[in-house]
Amino acid sequence: MVASTSTRQLWVEPWLAALPAPAGELGPVQQRGRAALARTPLPAARAEEWRFTDLSLLAQLPVASVAAAVERPLPAPQPGALRLHWNGREDPLQGVELPAGLQALTPTDLAQGLGHTLAATGCEQHWPVELNQACAERVLALRVASRQRVNLELISAAGEGLQPLRLLLLLEEKAELDLSQLVSAEAAGLHSLVVEVHLARSARLQHGLVAFGRSDAALLAHLAIEQEPESQVSLSQVVAGWGLARLEPRVVQVDGGAHTILRGLQVVDGQQIADTHSQLEFRGPEGQLDQLHKAVAAGQGRSVFNGAVRVPREAQRTNAAQLSRTLLLSDRARIDTKPELEIVADDVKCAHGATVSSLQTDELFYLQSRGIGADQAAGLLQRAFCEEVLRDLPAAARAWCPLERLLEARA
Amino acid sequence: MIRPDAPVLLEIRDLHARVEDKAILKGVNLTIRAGEIHAVMGRNGSGKSTLSKVLAGHPAYTVTGGSVTYRGDNLLELDPEQRARIGVFLGFQYPVEIPGVSNLEFLRVATNARRTEQGHEELDTFAFEDLVRERLKVVQMDPAFLDRSVNEGFSGGEKKRNEILQMALLEPLVAILDETDSGLDIDALRIVAGGVNQLANADNATLLITHYQRLLDAITPDYVHVMAAGRILRTGGKELALELEQRGYDWVDQELAALAAEVA
Ligand SMILES: Nc1ncnc2c1ncn2[C@@H]1O[C@H](COP(=O)(O)OP(=O)(O)OP(=O)(O)O)[C@@H](O)[C@H]1O
Numbered sequence: 001m002v003a004s005t006s007t008r009q010l011w012v013e014p015w016l017a018a019l020p021a022p023a024g025e026l027g028p029v030q031q032r033g034r035a036a037l038a039r040t041p042l043p044a045a046r047a048e049e050w051r052f053t054d055l056s057l058l059a060q061l062p063v064a065s066v067a068a069a070v071e072r073p074l075p076a077p078q079p080g081a082l083r084l085h086w087n088g089r090e091d092p093l094q095g096v097e098l099p100a101g102l103q104a105l106t107p108t109d110l111a112q113g114l115g116h117t118l119a120a121t122g123c124e125q126h127w128p129v130e131l132n133q134a135c136a137e138r139v140l141a142l143r144v145a146s147r148q149r150v151n152l153e154l155i156s157a158a159g160e161g162l163q164p165l166r167l168l169l170l171l172e173e174k175a176e177l178d179l180s181q182l183v184s185a186e187a188a189g190l191h192s193l194v195v196e197v198h199l200a201r202s203a204r205l206q207h208g209l210v211a212f213g214r215s216d217a218a219l220l221a222h223l224a225i226e227q228e229p230e231s232q233v234s235l236s237q238v239v240a241g242w243g244l245a246r247l248e249p250r251v252v253q254v255d256g257g258a259h260t261i262l263r264g265l266q267v268v269d270g271q272q273i274a275d276t277h278s279q280l281e282f283r284g285p286e287g288q289l290d291q292l293h294k295a296v297a298a299g300q301g302r303s304v305f306n307g308a309v310r311v312p313r314e315a316q317r318t319n320a321a322q323l324s325r326t327l328l329l330s331d332r333a334r335i336d337t338k339p340e341l342e343i344v345a346d347d348v349k350c351a352h353g354a355t356v357s358s359l360q361t362d363e364l365f366y367l368q369s370r371g372i373g374a375d376q377a378a379g380l381l382q383r384a385f386c387e388e389v390l391r392d393l394p395a396a397a398r399a400w401c402p403l404e405r406l407l408e409a410r411a
Numbered sequence: 412m413i414r415p416d417a418p419v420l421l422e423i424r425d426l427h428a429r430v431e432d433k434a435i436l437k438g439v440n441l442t443i444r445a446g447e448i449h450a451v452m453g454r455n456g457s458g459k460s461t462l463s464k465v466l467a468g469h470p471a472y473t474v475t476g477g478s479v480t481y482r483g484d485n486l487l488e489l490d491p492e493q494r495a496r497i498g499v500f501l502g503f504q505y506p507v508e509i510p511g512v513s514n515l516e517f518l519r520v521a522t523n524a525r526r527t528e529q530g531h532e533e534l535d536t537f538a539f540e541d542l543v544r545e546r547l548k549v550v551q552m553d554p555a556f557l558d559r560s561v562n563e564g565f566s567g568g569e570k571k572r573n574e575i576l577q578m579a580l581l582e583p584l585v586a587i588l589d590e591t592d593s594g595l596d597i598d599a600l601r602i603v604a605g606g607v608n609q610l611a612n613a614d615n616a617t618l619l620i621t622h623y624q625r626l627l628d629a630i631t632p633d634y635v636h637v638m639a640a641g642r643i644l645r646t647g648g649k650e651l652a653l654e655l656e657q658r659g660y661d662w663v664d665q666e667l668a669a670l671a672a673e674v675a
Pocket residue numbers: 430431433435453454455456457458459460461462471504
């Protein structure tokens with residue numbers, strides 16, 4: 001195991017030293033992130049929540065310069081949707097007319113809101129968050145007005161280097177947002193994403209993150225969500241092809257009584273690592289969670305899933321279900337999947353389960369017996385496995401996520 | 412229709428096969444010519460489905476002796492998908508449910524695999540929809556089944572109709588239908604039998620595996636074979652099935668005992 005300090009000396013310190021001086025609206029945040037990184041060692045296998053996830057790839061990535069945006073051929077935006085090209089460096093709102101109901105946050109709102117949900121979900125000091133804070137120069141900060149419905153597409157396809165992305169969204173009462181987000185590594189690099197969303201009472205968010213990587217690229221993503229009662233969140237992530245991907249969806253139902261749907265699909269092959277650490281905390285009664293996490297593990301890939309669900313005493317009548325399913329395509333792939341239920345309230349329903357299976361011989365044979373080649377048959381069955389998560393993506397994200405690409409990303 | 416000069420489509424010679432360590436087929440002989448309809452009957456466990464799966468190339472079965480030629484070529488050395496593409500079709504006794512794979516897409520991919528082998532161009536989604544709607548009529552199936560996952564949640568009879576729909580799309584030269592009649596209600600049996608009759612012609616052949624005369628009332632076989640203990644014990648015309656209906660299979664034990672005595 002690479003000692004954390006030596007890895008840090010290899011790249012974190014010189015990288016920090018080479019960053020431009022803190023400036024702009026995020027100046028104070030940058031300062032704070034840099035100070036934190038300077039004193040916090042890189043997470044190492046010693047820490048329980050990083051036990052299975054080797055970060056040594058990070059030291060090999062070109063992080064000295066911010067990545068340039070890369071054009072990707074994509075289907076046209078969904079009707080009525082606003083598509084923004086967002087790379088964390090330029091202002092994606094420049095020259096864009098915002099649709100009714102969508103506003104950029106004022107500096108005062110931003111100062112108040114930034115970091116609030118990170119703190120509420122207990123991850124403001126996580127290493128990947130500090131890394132984002134240290135280098136992000138801008139934040140895309142938007143408000144969806146009460147009773148308005150907005151459909152937003154964010155495209156972040158980047159070339160070689162570092163892509164720091166920070167997003168803050170405030171959904172007012174009964175506001176509705178469909179958010180499709182694409183992060184794509186077109187060259188070697190590190191993609192750092194921090195999303196904060198606050199949903200007021202009865203607001204609704206459908207978020208789909210599709211992240212396509214490469215073996216020489218890493219994704220570190222935190223998705224922090226705060227839900228007031230009667231709000232609804234559907235959060236789906238589809239990640240494939242990353243040398244290293246770590247996702248932390250963290251949701252808190254501040255007074256319970258909200259509905260959360262979590263969907264995850266991660267695909268690993270070769271030496272790739274994909275790690276999802278999710279956390280849902282119910283801070284009041286009658287909250288609901290429906291979580292499905294799927295993984296396809298091939299080659300010598302490593303798939304990690306840790307699903308924390310916290311149900312304190314005040315969260316009576318919580319109803320939570322969590323299922324983790326892995327499709328194992330190689331006996332050299334490694335899987336570590338673990339529910340982490342912390343239930344103090346007594347009147348709750350909490351179901352959880354985990355399955356690991358391989359492709360079924362009889363299903364394969366049935367397809368083959370109709371003339372479908374063994375590889376194509378295996379592909380159809382893998383697609384079928386993935387479909388259960390993909391169908392919950394918002395429409396735009398679904399269209400970006402051709403299964404061909406998803407499965408090809410394994411190679 | 413029996414024509415002694417019709418080309419031989421399938422020739423099974425002294426076929427032996429086992430599953431795991433258990434010998435199941437113990438010397439099957441069968442010749443099928445173009446235009447013929449054969450029925451294979453026999454007690455539960457006599458090896459009928461095993462024969463059909465060996466012909467289709469199921470990986471769980473190992474051929475330990477004998478040969479199978481299809482239009483003169485060695486069938487046994489081909490992958491299951493290749494056998495299907497050149498015109499061998501197995502209608503499963505227990506069609507497999509495949510959640511998440513759309514029936515329509517499955518049918519299209521399968522049809523195109525067969526068409527490519529035949530030197531026809533692949534059908535795009537629109538052309539295929541036209542074709543499949545036409546073939547649905549053969550089995551009087553509701554188009555709604557196309558939008559569901561392959562066989563998922565289909566009733567027993569619906570699964571069997573879906574098998575015949577596949578046969579209608581793939582237009583095989585040798586169709587092996589393993590108990591396609593079981594689980595069908597009276598109307599469905601008539602529809603399925605009508606479909607099989609409609610698809611049978613002078614260039615192809617059908618091997619029906621069945622337990623019941625009622626299927627053979629609807630589809631008249633040229634030959635009836637009785638399978639027992641892994642081989643074909645007796646072959647006759649359609650009257651053999653009627654005889655079985657009356658006499659049952661007790662005589663099989665006597666013949667098997669006689670055979671055993673001969674060997675000893
Ligand atoms: N995969 C398998 N593993 C173990 N035994 C098997 C397997 N497949 C078949 N057999 C055995 O082989 C014998 C023949 O089975 P087969 O399914 O061919 O019979 P069948 O004639 O089709 O019977 P039925 O009329 O009940 O459909 C049976 O004893 C069965 O248990």
